[in-house]
Amino acid sequence: MTLVLVGASGTPLGALPPVEVDLPWWPEVAEVVAAVRSRWGLDVQVLRLLSTDRPVPHGGHVTYLAQVFEPPGFTLAPADADLSPQPLRAPYANPGGPAASVAWAREALGRDDVTAVQQRTWNLSMIWRLDAAGAPVAWLKQVPPMFAHEPAVLALAGGFAPGLVPAVLAAAAPGRMLLAHVPGEDRHDAGEEFCAAVAEDFHPLQAHFAGRVDDLLAAGVPDRQSEADRFARVADPFLDTIDGLGELTDDLPRRLAALEECGLPATLVHGDLHPGNVRDDGDTRVIVDWGDSIVAHPGYDILRLAEGLPEPHGLLAAWAARWRAAVPGSDPERAVTLLRPVAELHAAVIYADFLDRIEPAERPYHAADVPARLSAAVTAAVRWQCD
Structure with missing residues (x-):
C-alpha cells in the first residue's frame, strides 16, 4: 500500500514509499497505521481510499489518503492524487474528521488516560478502539447517514434483551456512537x-x-x-x-x-x-x-x-x-x-x-x-x- 499524506490543515505533502502489509482487506487499517509508525516513525490517521489496482476489496496495491499532524523529517515523493471535495464523502474521510470524532469520544468517556487506536475506515464506517491501562474500554464508531439509525436500534434491542447487543455510552451527529467494550472474539x-x-x-x-x-x-x-x-x-x-x-x-x-x-x-x-x-x-x-x-x-x-x-x-x-x-x-x-x-x-x-x-x-x-x-x-x- 501507498499513503499520500496531508498535513494538519489538509495541505498535500507527498507520498510515502510503498510498503506491504499482511492483512489483505482494504477497510482494515490498524496494520497500515502500525507499519507506518514502525518503518518511518510517523503517526497517521487513514482517511479514505484513493485508488486500487483491482475491482474487489482485498489484496493488490492500494493507495490511501492519510493525515499527519507533524511534517515528516524526510522528503516525500511527489503525489498526483485527486483531493477535490466530494458531496458524498463521509465526515470522517476529510482531514480533521477522525481527530474531531476521537476528541468527542474521549470527552464522552470522561477519561484523559485513553489511547485511541484506529481499526477500520471505509465508506460504511470508521472504527477506533479506546484503550486505558493497556486494555480496551470502549469503541468509537462513526457511520454515514444511511446507517444513522444504528444507535436507536441498539437502544431498542438492548431495552428488550440486555447483553445481546453492545451498550451505547453516547451518540451524537454526525453518525458518532461510543460503545462499551465487548470482551471476546x-x-x-x-x-x-x-x-x-x-x-x-x-x-x-x-x-x-x-x-x-x-x-x-x-x-x-x-x-x-x-x-x-x-x-x-x-x-x-x-x-x-x-x-x-x-x-x-x-x-x-x-x-x-x-x-x-x-x-x-x-x-x-x-x-x-x-x-x-x-x-x-x-x-x-x-x-x-x-x-x-x-x-x-x-x-x-x-x-x-x-x-x-x-x-x-x-x-x-x-x-x-x-x-x-x-x-x-x-x-x-x-x-x-x-x-x-x-x-x-x-x-x-x-x-x-x-x-x-x-x-x-x-x-x-x-x-x-x-x-x-x-x-x-x-x-x-x-x-x-x-x-
Whole structure:
C-alpha cells in the first residue's frame, strides 16, 4: 500500500514509499497505521481510499489518503492524487474528521488516560478502539447517514434483551456512537453449533418486535417490507447479460405473493447476521454491527447465518420450529425456500444503494457485488424451486 499524506490543515505533502502489509482487506487499517509508525516513525490517521489496482476489496496495491499532524523529517515523493471535495464523502474521510470524532469520544468517556487506536475506515464506517491501562474500554464508531439509525436500534434491542447487543455510552451527529467494550472474539468461520446458538439467542428479539414494527419505523429503521420496485430497478441494467434474470423478475409477483401467504410477520432484521458479527467470550454472545438493520422478513437473517455452512438443515429446522410456535398456522419452511432468491436480490439492492451514496473512488468496494448477487439470485431460484 501507498499513503499520500496531508498535513494538519489538509495541505498535500507527498507520498510515502510503498510498503506491504499482511492483512489483505482494504477497510482494515490498524496494520497500515502500525507499519507506518514502525518503518518511518510517523503517526497517521487513514482517511479514505484513493485508488486500487483491482475491482474487489482485498489484496493488490492500494493507495490511501492519510493525515499527519507533524511534517515528516524526510522528503516525500511527489503525489498526483485527486483531493477535490466530494458531496458524498463521509465526515470522517476529510482531514480533521477522525481527530474531531476521537476528541468527542474521549470527552464522552470522561477519561484523559485513553489511547485511541484506529481499526477500520471505509465508506460504511470508521472504527477506533479506546484503550486505558493497556486494555480496551470502549469503541468509537462513526457511520454515514444511511446507517444513522444504528444507535436507536441498539437502544431498542438492548431495552428488550440486555447483553445481546453492545451498550451505547453516547451518540451524537454526525453518525458518532461510543460503545462499551465487548470482551471476546468475533467468530468468523464458526460452525453450525455456534450459529444455532446465535439463532436461538436472536429469535426472542425478532418475535418481540414482530408486534412493534411502528416503534422501529419511528426510530428511523428503514422499511424494506415491499421491495419489488427496487428489485426491478437494480436488475434492469443486467437483464441482457445475466441469463435467467428476466425470468426471475417476471416471476417475482407470484413468488412474493406466495411468500406473504406463508404468514411470517415483518420484524427487526439485523441485515448482516453472520458469525463474524457475533462476539463470544465463551460465556456470552453479543451481536454487533447493526447498521444494516431494517424492517423486513425474518428469513433474511437465518439465510445469512446459514451461508457457508455445509449442512445447515438443523439450523433451518430449529428456526422454522420456533416461528411455527410463535405464529401458529405459518409455514416457515416454505417461506425460507421462496425467500432464497429474494434474499439475493435484496443483497443486490443493498449494494446498489451503497454505490448510489458513496464517492467515486470508493466504488471498488462494492461495484462487483451487484451483478454477483443478481447471478446468485438466479442460481438460487433454479436450485430451490418452490411451486
